[in-house]
Amino acid sequence: MADITLKNSRTRSLERLDPIVPGKVSMYLCGPTVYDRAHIGNARSAVVFDQLFRLLRHVFGAENVTFVRNFTDVDDKINARAAETGRPISDITAETSQWYLDDMGALGVLEPTHMPRATAYIAEMVTFIEDLIDKGHAYAKDGHVLFRVRSFADYGKLSGRSVDDMIAGARVEVAPYKEDPMDFVLWKPSADDIPGWDSPWGRGRPGWHIECSAMSHAILGEEFDIHAGGSDLLFPHHENEVAQSCAAGHPFARIWLHNEMLQVEGKKMSKSLGNFFTVRDLLEGHGPGGKGIPGEVIRMVFLGTHYGKPMDWTAEKAVEAAFTLHGYIETIAMMGDIEAAKSLDVDSEIVAALADDLNTHEALVRLRRLRDQPDANALARNLVFLGFFNWQQLEKQVETYRDGVARLSDLAARLQEVRLKAMETKDFSEVDRLKTRLVEANVSVQMNKSGVNLRPEVDFDPSKLEDL
Ligand SMILES: [Zn+2]
Secondary structure, eight states, X not given: OOOOEEEETTTXXXXXXXXSBTTBEEEEEOOOBSSSOOBHHHHHHHHHHHHXXXXXXXXXXXXXXXXXXXXXXXXXXXXXXXXXXXXXXXXXXXXXXXXXXXXXXXXTOOOOSBOOBGGGGHHHHHHHHHHHHXXXXXXXXXXXXXXXXXXXXXXXXXXXXXXXXXXHHSOOOOOTTOSSTTOXXXXXXXXXXXXXXXXXXXXXXXXXXXXXXXXXXXXXXXXXXXXXXXXXXXXXXXHHHHHHHHHTTOOEEEEEEEEOOXXXXXXXXXXXXXXXXXXXXXXXXXXXXXXXXXXXXHHHHHHTSOTTSOEEEOHHHHHHHHHHHHHHHHHHHHHOOXXXXXXXXXXXXXXXXXXXXXXXXXXHHHHHHHHHTTOHHHHHHHHHHTTSOOHHHHHHHHHHHHHHHHHHHHHHHXXXXXXXXXXXXXXXXXXXXXXXXXHHTTEEEEEETTEEEEEEOTTOOGGGGTTO
């Protein structure tokens, strides 16, 4: 079994993954708040930790990995969206959750083992909060329940901040129901027109942080192996999760992983700069360049940068990745055998790269070497392992490519015939017509003395040749 080392943001050091229950791994990832399409920054987190999920399944066996990713379906942003649109909250959250699954699915993200919705765990949250009150770490005031930050000595350890620094620099909200400005909300009252649940403190709804503590506890237990999320969640969200769970007496997560943020063309992504893209924008071509980008291309761009480094999304990288993937499909179509590839083991150097703190960049370097060798079947096996395609998708891509090449060989013969005739009649209009249609289907057309050579290029579209 490959040793997996991961950079634990809690200890700031590389640590060997040594599961609490030998042979079984448990992991929690903070999921989306469902009120809108996921932007590409959200997707980076889903994709990099999907790669970890895939590695863990490979090393420990799929049945031995429990991966939880939640849906935050109670949140003031959702309430605001409902008020804006006049639509019921449940419609918005159901629709947006499905969008998320569809969009992540297009990027090759596997569905986690469990996808709990916060609203299905309100009772667990209430119990959790009551326990914190009993233990003196929380207090109720005016329909609110607050976590008493000063009661938890380790507060700030995960993110490396001291409480006093936080107070000095933070935008902490002072409120009459707070004992201390640092205290954060576990429960808050709901007005009649927004979602609320009965509780010992009146009708209300949970704060955001408590849901991850309560759901990870309900599904994974008091202690689990890995907690992951974006670095933007480190403070206050993850710091508060630690405070809640550890104050309740749970050991909580052993290893914390944080992916760094994503920029677009060297700039922070923002709606005001006009460089804000949802995953759907890229897939459907509302993004840079105006052409849809296949999910596997987006995935390749993401995996080209180590999760612990900031990543820059550029149109140029997407073009390069599309070109690379086209070359891989070509190699497999020309030399590979998918059935034989299915029985191969995953490449050990790719596993080793991923086991080294999820070095996806190095895994992609190795993938390229398999192409250069070339070892078409190993290439196919590892493209599937790395989540670019499932077998069915890869088979389809390869078949389309092969059919296209066969069609091109017929068309090359026909074009040569038409060309020879045109040399006699000096009427090249039919030659030009065929050539234009081929180029539109992304075929490179070379004509010289020895004949016509047609070759599919990136984005080759055989459907455009059907009526030729
Ligand atoms: Zn969380």
